[in-house]
Amino acid sequence: MTAFRTHLLLILGGLSGLAVTLFITNTMFDGSIEKMSATPTWQNVVLVNVLIGACIFLFVVELRRGAIRVLLTVVVALILGFLVTFVFNLDSSLRFTRGEFRVQVVSEAEALDVDGVDLEYNRVRGGHFNKPNVVEPVSEVAWSFAGGEGDVVSLLAYAKNKRSSVDPLVELRDESGAVLASATSATVAQVEERFDDLVRVTDAVIADFQLPADGTYTLYARPEELATGTIMTEAFQQTNVAFEALLLGPIQRVNRWGAWIQDAITLILIGLSFAIVFRAEQFSLGAEGQLYFGALVSGAIALNSPNVPSILIIPIILLASGTAGFIYGLIPGALKAYLGANELVSTLMLNVIATGFFDMVLYFQLRPIDSAYVATGKFPANTVLPVIVERTQVTIAVFLVAIVVFFCWLLIRRTPLGYEIRIIGSNLKFADYGGVNSRRTIMLSMALSGVVAGFAGMHLANGIYRELILDLSLALAFEGVVVALLARLNVLVVPFAGLLYSYLRVGAQFMERDANASFELVRMIQAIIILLITAEALVTIFQGRQKRADIDEKGHAVEALEAGDV
């Protein structure tokens, strides 16, 4: 690449990083400096946002054109998710045909005294249209009333209150059933000034009708039929509400932003763990089990050391959780390297075993005997990671992650072991010929990825929950696979991928809270992302030129070795 293009790339990356930093900070504080400086520890918020900008910079600079592909994949998956939500929301317009309604015949005339009619002048009657789960729902009403010649009547059919969105129509029929007048809506003046009972303009009003003769008339009311247009608009609006919550929710307030950052930290750590093993072409999914062991060990230490100063105990906990992850990664690593056991199946089984062991120790040993919940109770304050942004759980783990990313980069790109891991990943047989101790490397790649997963467990236990609970990770590990894949197994891009993916995850929680959409929708989006991003054929369709650059990046080490040794 020419120097000019390198500089252009750096400038582009820097600008996108800066733009994102400014955008997030701006949205969080509604663009007002006063609000920002009124927030406690706002300097740290800005610092974290700058780090987010740095992640964007690394993403652009490292992936170059691949960045476009990653973003495209996410956008396509989001659009598919939008369509699914849209389909599920097609029934949201049903609220216009359901709900409590009221009808009345308003008149100042003297009422005729006739027996056997349903309505009298100015008497309110009502019911519930199309109530769900009822054997015979009310779909229309026809109530009779007696009227005298020349009486001026107004017929109203309206929603009972603001909670009911039913959109009725009303008809006036004479004794033979002929429709004398009908209405589907009301004017603004009628709603606001004339009839106090009306709720909105969709309510139906036949105003000031002069009855032609004495007799019994019928007030007929039912919900208006839904036009296809209404159904579509309504579904579209509901989906928009859901996706607005998904896409802007996490940066609206400081506490929501905190939820995003703390989730991202865990995901980045797990993503790093997967990036390391996948680099060695080992499909180890053991991060979940390693995470549980990391959390268990750090929790057990935290509970038993209430009086040790923070500065001493936190490094010890960190070390212990890393060691636990290392050992639990070493087991499938050794089984694969020396005994040839399929790592995919063995790690999946070891995950279940780890979860079972965690549950057992938690339930029978760590839980206070008299506790009604299966949880340890909060850790002593000195063992919890110190918080850097008030009213959130954003802790010093932010810096820990930055350091871990740096060391992972050092490991993969700048050490002999990382070099061997990359060679094994690109060609195992070649690595063997080249004199790499592939057994040892495979084992270590799995064990080292366990260290990072152990850190993730420690962050969950001592940073987020501050106690040990059942279902600590909730299948987080599989989300880590997506993060590693989005980052195309590049450890420097993992922070960006983690932030992006956890943004969607946290947004999904707000979507579930603010709109009627299911959290699992985001997991469907996740599945689509994996399918699209692993489909190599798509690369050749969309980016014929990028493929060369990829091979160049991945196969670089192999080429160098071919020139030297063979």
Added chain:
Amino acid sequence: MFENVIDGIFSAAFLFAVLRVATPILLPSMGALLSEKAGVINIGLEGMMLSSAFTGVVVSAFSQDWFGFETGVTIGPWLGLALGVGVAMLLSLALAFFHLNMKGDLILSGIAINIFGSSATVVIMYELTGDRGNTSTLASLQMPFIQLPEIINQIPIVGQFAYEVFNNQSIMTWIAFISVFIVSFFLYRTPFGMHLRAVGENPDAAASVGINVKRVRYQSLLISGFFAGLGGIHMSMGYLQLFQRDMTNGRGFIALVTPSLGGGHPVGTMVASTIFGFFDALGIRLGSLEIPPQLPQSIPYFATVLALVIYALQRRISNRVSEMRTASGEAFDADFWKSIQRISILHMLLMVVSVIGVVTGISMVTTPRGFGGDDAILAGALIFIASVVLLLISMPFVTDIFRIQRRWAASGIVTVASLGIYLTLLLSLRLEMLISVVIGFVASALVWYMIGGRVLMRSE
């Protein structure tokens, strides 16, 4: 209390349960076997099972609305079966498309299918029932249960036992066990089966003789989706009568290992699945003892890991022996090496028991409260140390079979000692200590002598 468990294991009710819980492992195992034979591993079985289980429940529940109650109850389950299996096959088609046409990674695409199956079922379940956990509000149906004719009861000796084991099993259980023989016929007696195996053995060679590798792999993935679908249907419409989120609970992954454990043959796979069913049922039964339920629940997963290791080791040993056979030609002593192989299997099986001992020991040390108080720490530590010692002394013979040849006496002592200890412990549940020690050690010495010791001693 252990006596109760052992009595229970030999009862008809227990075998009934074994068959019942083996079915949802056996069906996807058949699918996994067929796809692995064609050289494409189907990781997405779990997601396919979930989606078919869910579709079956929903279709069977709604068919009562669509066709009226009477007709709905009759055809509902079958319609659910058809559509459920159809959905599973659609997912496997998607997997095949992304792997074979889009050149996506098979394993990662499979993971995506799993995530999709697990999340899409929950999303749609929430839309339909407003519940994220299960479909208990839907009036779903079950597949029919097969009632045997009473006449079987009259057969002397085995009649009543067989009747209790096989009567009132779900039709899916029968389908599962019958499909083993259909798959077997299909694989070894039809041209398609031969093509499938050829593609798995060596795709390039298969392509060179004109087999369309891609088409065969498409077909094998579709069939594996078909069997996964059947397994899912059994989960929600036979094993239980509702759908729970993630109800397959790893069975799709267990199904990936049973073919390797069963030596890559349908009948072996059936045996392996039944072993898993046995462990599953045992876990449920052991749950009545005063030990943490998580320990017996993990047994099938330990068994899988150990089975993987044993299978990998066995394959390596067989390879080495056959290499030597080709190298030494006429002078090859087949009987001698067969004995060594048998002894190495015995070593491995004994290691399995040691691993269970290690795990129990660790559990007792870390969770004394679960095992009745602080005394358990000491007992657990002893169990742990003893198991580790037994594990370490058998390890050298397992990793390198030539050690069995060179130090056959040491290997023999290790085998007899560990087998003797386990037998003694088992026997002492019923007999007096001294008698059980004598019987245990004599029996294990005999076992060692019979399976290969005599050949090794003679060759010296």
